[in-house]
Amino acid sequence: MHRHLDxxxxxxxxxxxxxxxxxxxxxxxxxxPASSEPSASAPAAASSAPSPSAPAATTLKVALIAPSAVNxxxxxxxxxxALNSLKTKFNLEIAVSDNQFVVxxxxxxxxxYASQGYNLVIAHGSQYGSTxxxxxxxxxxxSFAWGTAGSTFNLPNVFAYxxxxxxxxxxxxxxxxxxxxxxxxxxxxxxxxxDAKLYVDGFxxxxxxxxxxxxxxxxxxxxxxxxxxxxxxxxxxxxxxADALTGSAQAVVGAIGVARSSxxxxxxxxxxxxxxxxxxxxxxxxxxxxxxxxxxxxxxRGGKLGGAVYTLTLGNGGLQIQFNPDxxxxxxxxxxxxxxxxxxxxxxxxxx
Amino acid sequence: MNQFFTLDVLTVTxxxxxxxxxxxxxxxxxxxxxxxxxxxxxGVDGIMLLAAFATYYIALQTxxxxxxxLAGAGTGTIMGIITALVSVTLKAEQGISGIxxxxxxxxxxxxxxxxxVGTPLPIATLPPVGIPLLDEIPVxxxxxxxxxxxxxxxxxxxxxxxxxxxRTTYGLKIKAVGENPxxxxxxxxxxxxxxxxxxxxxxxxxxxxxxxxxxxxGIFQVNLTQSEGxxxxxxxxxxxxxxxxxxxxxxxxxxxxxxxxxxxSLGIIPLSASDLAATAPAVITVLALLFIARRFxxxxxxxxxxxxxx
Numbered sequence: 001m002h003r004h005l006d007x008x009x010x011x012x013x014x015x016x017x018x019x020x021x022x023x024x025x026x027x028x029x030x031x032x033p034a035s036s037e038p039s040a041s042a043p044a045a046a047s048s049a050p051s052p053s054a055p056a057a058t059t060l061k062v063a064l065i066a067p068s069a070v071n072x073x074x075x076x077x078x079x080x081x082a083l084n085s086l087k088t089k090f091n092l093e094i095a096v097s098d099n100q101f102v103v104x105x106x107x108x109x110x111x112x113y114a115s116q117g118y119n120l121v122i123a124h125g126s127q128y129g130s131t132x133x134x135x136x137x138x139x140x141x142x143s144f145a146w147g148t149a150g151s152t153f154n155l156p157n158v159f160a161y162x163x164x165x166x167x168x169x170x171x172x173x174x175x176x177x178x179x180x181x182x183x184x185x186x187x188x189x190x191x192x193x194x195d196a197k198l199y200v201d202g203f204x205x206x207x208x209x210x211x212x213x214x215x216x217x218x219x220x221x222x223x224x225x226x227x228x229x230x231x232x233x234x235x236x237x238x239x240x241x242a243d244a245l246t247g248s249a250q251a252v253v254g255a256i257g258v259a260r261s262s263x264x265x266x267x268x269x270x271x272x273x274x275x276x277x278x279x280x281x282x283x284x285x286x287x288x289x290x291x292x293x294x295x296x297x298x299x300x301r302g303g304k305l306g307g308a309v310y311t312l313t314l315g316n317g318g319l320q321i322q323f324n325p326d327x328x329x330x331x332x333x334x335x336x337x338x339x340x341x342x343x344x345x346x347x348x349x350x351x352x
Numbered sequence: 353m354n355q356f357f358t359l360d361v362l363t364v365t366x367x368x369x370x371x372x373x374x375x376x377x378x379x380x381x382x383x384x385x386x387x388x389x390x391x392x393x394x395g396v397d398g399i400m401l402l403a404a405f406a407t408y409y410i411a412l413q414t415x416x417x418x419x420x421x422l423a424g425a426g427t428g429t430i431m432g433i434i435t436a437l438v439s440v441t442l443k444a445e446q447g448i449s450g451i452x453x454x455x456x457x458x459x460x461x462x463x464x465x466x467x468x469v470g471t472p473l474p475i476a477t478l479p480p481v482g483i484p485l486l487d488e489i490p491v492x493x494x495x496x497x498x499x500x501x502x503x504x505x506x507x508x509x510x511x512x513x514x515x516x517x518x519r520t521t522y523g524l525k526i527k528a529v530g531e532n533p534x535x536x537x538x539x540x541x542x543x544x545x546x547x548x549x550x551x552x553x554x555x556x557x558x559x560x561x562x563x564x565x566x567x568x569x570g571i572f573q574v575n576l577t578q579s580e581g582x583x584x585x586x587x588x589x590x591x592x593x594x595x596x597x598x599x600x601x602x603x604x605x606x607x608x609x610x611x612x613x614x615x616x617s618l619g620i621i622p623l624s625a626s627d628l629a630a631t632a633p634a635v636i637t638v639l640a641l642l643f644i645a646r647r648f649x650x651x652x653x654x655x656x657x658x659x660x661x662x
Binding site: 068069070071072073099101186191192217218219220221222223225226227228229231232233235236237238239240241250251253254256257260261275276277 | 360361363364365368371372375462465466470471472473474477565568569570571573574575576578609610613614616617618619623626627630631
């Protein structure tokens with residue numbers, strides 16, 4: 001009898017354990033967290049769309065599905081901060097499901113939000129594209145937005161957004177070349193796709209525009225989230241005389257640690273990374289999604305649920321170069337960089 | 353290619369490879385002890401994650417890295433007690449319960465991170481400690497003798513574990529329980545007690561592995577381990593359940609990974625082959641596993657809960 005009970009219990013316990021786990025793993029679904037950045041350091045929402053001067057009367061329910069944590073200091077956090085900045089102005093009710101790195105699970109979450117009466121469902125990752133293409137026709141009254149990507153699949157209720165991250169990459173690459181004495185730069189990416197590749201390519205193009213012979217060979221680790229591999233890649237660059245580092249993906253926190261311990265300049269992208277290395281981050285390319293979101297929300301309130309593609313650029317304020325005031329940048333370097341930003345913004349400088 | 357063979361690059365490549373191999377080595381050594389007693393633990397990765405978070409949180413709160421490492425190891429010990437309870441006392445199917453432990457570690461570490469920390473902040477990494485005289489040997493000193501104390505500890509544990517398994521009564525009992533628990537039981541060896549001790553010890557090693565991984569990068573992230581715990585389990589098979597073999601597998605995995613990264617950074621591997629090259633450590637390890645591990649057999653009672661007959 002005792003053995004029989006033991007066997008029964010041995011079957012039940014793992015099942016209970018897995019059930020308990022299911023409740024806690026695979027990301028969290030919560031109301032959007034309050035902004036973790038002081039407003040002074042957060043990018044301003046330079047709106048180009050008409051916006052109401054008072055909060056809109058009706059609540060707009062917005063759901064965000066993102067692949068990494070809301071506080072990743074990168075891709076996801078940039079979107080969360082933008083949504084939060086618009087919450088009062090547009091009377092938004094925001095729900096966030098982060099850490100949705102498993103696309104199949106994310107697809108269920110997206111479907112749930114769409115069926116629960118959310119007005120706008122944002123699938124913040126290019127990996128969610130096929131899910132949006134499949135689900136959007138099933139929920140014609142729900143607006144979907146996804147990116148970074150340039151296609152709405154010709155669906156009337158899908159918006160797409162992308163970032164010309166090569167623009168900020170170009171500026172920061174030029175800055176790195178101006179600061180570098182060894183003329184060797186360390187550039188780390190996750191996988192050679194999307195805006196990570198755009199940024200990396202832009203960075204090296206910018207560096208070579210200053211010094212054609214500079215060494216700027218990107219290393220792609222093969223993972224968006226392998227912190228130790230990114231740290232190791234940074235160490236190999238330092239061993240190879242690199243004296244300025246940059247990288248894209250949420251795993252760059254490991255590489256930033258190497259920049260900090262080696263006391264080398266670091267250039268960030270997607271969100272400000274100053275908190276990780278206050279003395280070493282020179283500048284960060286900020287993804288300011290607020291103007292894009294304002295346009296999307298305005299379209300939805302006007303009855304248009306999709307069919308447009310938005311692009312973040314330095315010119316439209318979607319991309320911003322945020323300098324770290326604690327990093328003493330030489331005045332002549334700053335002047336050259338400002339000229340570059342202005343030229344790219346107004347179109348007088350064409351990027352390769 | 354000439355750039356690769358410069359002193360600075362070679363030194364950092366080997367030193368980084370050894371550091372990168374350390375979490376694998378610690379976790380795989382612990383798993384070796386458990387598997388020699390007949391218990392397979394697939395929850396290593398989850399335990400590493402929980403231990404990494406505990407290490408991070410204590411380091412963040414106190415700034416004391418030694419205390420943080422102890423917290424990581426202690427977390428491993430606690431998870432070892434849970435694992436032993438499920439696998440040994442309750443005789444659960446070890447593969448399924450291990451996956452349950454893994455999922456628990458993955459989810460709960462992420463939950464704790466979000467609730468207790470929020471925005472990630474960096475902590476100090478373990479500083480390299482030079483071994484007097486040895487660290488001054490040209491080339492070799494920089495490669496091997498300027499590592500963190502957890503690296504030294506991991507490699508010192510290799511002969512210690514080998515000695516315990518092969519030269520002590522406790523080690524003989526572990527192997528007896530792993531090969532033929534009924535025979536060991538008939539000779540008065542408590543199978544449950546031996547397995548409890550090996551599982552707890554193995555999980556404590558997994559805790560140290562999580563601590564060493566965390567203190568290498570100096571920051572926690574959701575799913576920080578990137579399945580390193582599962583690779584550690586594979587390395588036990590690679591090493592044919594022998595500590596020295598496990599060390600060889602861990603070093604191979606770590607060094608191949610770093611050599612690939614270095615070749616990428618020097619342009620030796622073209623960008624077009626970058627993603628393919630990233631799979632090299634896994635491919636080489638699997639190939640080696642096919643050729644080496646087939647010559648050895650696993651402990652006869654591996655994965656089987658023991659029930660006394662009669």
